[in-house]
Amino acid sequence: MSAENQLRFVVEPHPSPTPIDQIAIELVNPVFGRVFSDHMVTIRWTEGMGWHDAKVEARRPFEIEPSCSVLHYAQEIFEGMKAYHGEESKISLFRPRANARRFRESAERMSMPQLPEATFVEAVEQLVEIDRAWIPTAEGASLYVRPFMFASESFLGVRAAREYIFCVIACPVGPYFKSGKSAVTVWVSDQYTRAAPGGTGAAKCGGNYAAGLIAQTEASARGCDQVVFLDAAQHKWIEELGGMNVFFVMDDGSLRTPPLLGTILPGITRASIIELARHEGIVVDEAPYTFVEWQADAFSGRVTETFACGTAAVVTAIGQVRHATGEFRIGDGGEGTLTQQIRTKLTGIQRGKMTDPFGWVHYLSRANCPNNIG
Ligand SMILES: *Cc1c(COP(=O)(O)O)cnc(C)c1O
Numbered sequence: 223m224s225a226e227n228q229l230r231f232v233v234e235p236h237p238s239p240t241p242i243d244q245i246a247i248e249l250v251n252p253v254f255g256r257v258f259s260d261h262m263v264t265i266r267w268t269e270g271m272g273w274h275d276a277k278v279e280a281r282r283p284f285e286i287e288p289s290c291s292v293l294h295y296a297q298e299i300f301e302g303m304k305a306y307h308g309e310e311s312k313i314s315l316f317r318p319r320a321n322a323r324r325f326r327e328s329a330e331r332m333s334m335p336q337l338p339e340a341t342f343v344e345a346v347e348q349l350v351e352i353d354r355a356w357i358p359t360a361e362g363a364s365l366y367v368r369p370f371m372f373a374s375e376s377f378l379g380v381r382a383a384r385e386y387i388f389c390v391i392a393c394p395v396g397p398y399f400k401s402g403k404s405a406v407t408v409w410v411s412d413q414y415t416r417a418a419p420g421g422t423g424a425a426k427c428g429g430n431y432a433a434g435l436i437a438q439t440e441a442s443a444r445g446c447d448q449v450v451f452l453d454a455a456q457h458k459w460i461e462e463l464g465g466m467n468v469f470f471v472m473d474d475g476s477l478r479t480p481p482l483l484g485t486i487l488p489g490i491t492r493a494s495i496i497e498l499a500r501h502e503g504i505v506v507d508e509a510p511y512t513f514v515e516w517q518a519d520a521f522s523g524r525v526t527e528t529f530a531c532g533t534a535a536v537v538t539a540i541g542q543v544r545h546a547t548g549e550f551r552i553g554d555g556g557e558g559t560l561t562q563q564i565r566t567k568l569t570g571i572q573r574g575k576m577t578d579p580f581g582w583v584h585y586l587s588r589a590n591c592p593n594n595i596g
Contacts, residue, residue, distance in 0.1 A: 229265065229276045229341055231348050236260045236280040242355060249358045252394045254534070259353035259365070259392045263345045266374075267335045269384035276341075278348045281391060287376035291383040297373035298428040299328040302533045304364040305350045305392070305586075307357045308574030313350060313586045315367075316533075316572045318343045320490045325369065328425040333382035334371060342369065347586055349390045358394045362569075366395040366534070395534075404557040405541030406530070408463065409441035410450045410513055412546050416464065418454035423461075423485035430487075434464045446544055448530065450513075453485065458512050461485055463530050466538070467492040470516065471527035471560045476505035491531040495564055497580060498571075504560075513545070520550050527558030529565075536572075537565035 239260045240248070248257050262281040267273050292298050301321045306314050322339035329336045346367055350357070357365040369390045373383030414437040416430055417423025423430065437449045450468065453459040460480055462468055467489040470478045477499055482488050496506050519525035520543070528540040539557035543550050552558075557565075570576030574583060 229273055231263070231276045231278055231344070233278040233348070233352070234280070235278075235352065245355050249356070249360070249363070249394050252358070252363070252396055254366070254395050255393055257393055259349075259356040259394070261349060261352050263349045263390040265337070265341070265345065265388040267337075267386040267388065273335070273337065273341065273388075276345070278352055284374075284387070286374060289376040289378055291373035291375045291377055294378060295373065295380065295383075296427075296429045296432075297332055297334055297383055297386075298370065299325065299332055299334065299426055300368060300370035300428065301325050301426060303346065303367045303369075304395075304533060304572070305357055305367055306364050306573050307359045308583075308585075312574065313354055313357060314572075314574060315346065315350070315584045315586070317490055317494070317582045318346055318584050320493070321346075321369070324426060324488065324490070325371075328427060329371065331422060331425040332427055334373070335386055337371070337388055343584075345369065345388070345390050349392055351586060353392055356392065356394050358396070360396070363394065363396045365392050367392045397535075405539035405552075405555060406447040407445065407542040407544060408448050408450045408530075408540050409437070409444055409446035410452065410543060410545040411437040411440065412452065412457055413437075414440075414449075414451075415454035415457070416451045417461070417485040419483075419485060421454075421485065424482070424487060426487060431464070438464055444544055450543070452513055458514070459510050460513055460516060462487065462489075463532075466530040466532035466535060468528065468530050468540075469495065470511065470519075470525050471529075471558060472519075473524050473526050474505075475560070476507060477560075478507045478509055478511055480510060481508040489532055491533055491536065491568070494568060494580075494582065495531055495537070498567060499564065501579065502567075517543075517550055520552050526553050527561050528552045529558075529561040536569055537561060 263278050266275040303321050308314050322342035326336040371386055371388040374387045375383040375385035416434045441449045448463045451461045499506050530538045539561045541555040571578045
C-alpha cells in the first residue's frame with residue numbers, strides 16, 4: 223500500500239452553513255449548475271510529494287496566479303455523477319467507481335497525475351455526506367456532483383504541470399432540459415467536429431467542450447437543443463452529442479450505438495444501458511452508423527426511436543433532426559416506447575425504486591450521517 227492510500231481528510235465544517243429553510247427554497251426548481259452546496263473537497267498534488275492536503279471545507283474561490291498553467295494550456299479534466307435520496311432516506315451514488323476509473327484514464331491521457339480510485343470515491347462521499355441536506359427529494363431531482371482537476375502550477379512553457387488541485391463541488395439539480403418536454407430537437411453539424419483519431423475525444427476534458435461550443439451556438443440559433451457530431455475524418459459517421467452518447471432503436475427491436483474507437487466518450491450511462499438491455503434480452507449492436515443511413519432509416523421506418531444518454535439528462539428522446547439541407551422526424555416526434563422503458567428502468571434502479579441486479583447502486587454508510595437532517 224502506498225502512502226496515497228492513507229490520505230486522511232481534514233474536515234473543517236462551514237462556520238455558517240445555509241439554514242435548512244433557506245436550502246429548502248434553493249431546492250425548489252434549481253436551475254442546472256447555478257446553485258452550489260456549502261462545502262467543497264480539495265486534494266493537492268505536487269511533484270515529488272504526490273497527493274496531500276485532503277480537505278473538506280467551506281466552498282470558496284481559488285487563489286491562482288495569472289500564469290496558472292491551466293489558464294494557458296488547458297490541463298483540466300472532470301467527472302459528473304449524481305447523489306440520490308432513496309427509500310428510507312438512504313443516500314446513494316450510481317457506479318462511482320466507474321467514474322473514478324474514467325477520471326484516472328482521462329488524467330493519463332492529459333499527462334496529469336492519477337488519483338487513486340478509492341480516494342476519488344471517498345472524496346465524493348465526504349462531500350455528499352457533509353452536504354446531504356442539499357440532496358433534493360423531488361421526483362427527477364438529485365445532487366449533481368462535479369469532481370475535477372486542473373494544473374495549478376504557475377509557469378509558462380509547454381510541458382505537463384508539476385502541481386495540480388483536485389476538487390469536488392455539488393449542486394442540486396432538477397430535470398436537465400428546462401422545458402421538460404418529452405423529446406428534443408438536435409442539430410447535425412457538418413462543419414465542426416469535437417474529436418479526431420488520436421485526439422482527446424475519449425477523455426472527459428474541458429477542452430473538448432470548448433471546441434464544441436461553436437456548434438452548440440449554431441444549434442441554438444437554429445432552434446435546436448443539442449448538437450450531433452460526426453467523425454472528423456469523413457464527416458459521415460455519427461459519433462455522439464456534445465455531452466451525451468446516442469442510441470438508435472431499430473424496427474426489429476434491437477438497439478444500435480456507435481462503437482468506442484477512441485473519439486467517443488465512454489459514457490457510464492451508455493455502458494449501463496447496454497448491460498441493462500442485454501440483460502432484458504434486447505440485442506445491442508455496437509456498430510458504426512452514418513448520418514445518411516440514419517436519415518434513410520428514419521424515413522423508411524427502419525429506425526423507430528433515437529435517444530441520447532448521459533448522467534445529467536439520463537435518457538432523452540430525440541424527436542426531430544435538423545441539418546444543413548433539411549430536417550426529418552424520428553417516429554412520431556415524441557418519446558418512443560423502448561426509450562421510455564429504458565428510462566424508467568434505469569432511473570428506477572438509480573433511485574432505489576427497482577431492484578438492482580448489477581450491483582450498481584452504492585449506498586453511503588449511515589454511520590457518518592447525522593440523522594437530524596434530511
Ligand atoms: C460525460 C459525457 C457523456 C456521458 O457520460 P456519462 O458517464 O453517461 O455521464 C457523453 N459524452 C460526452 C462528450 C461526455 O462528456
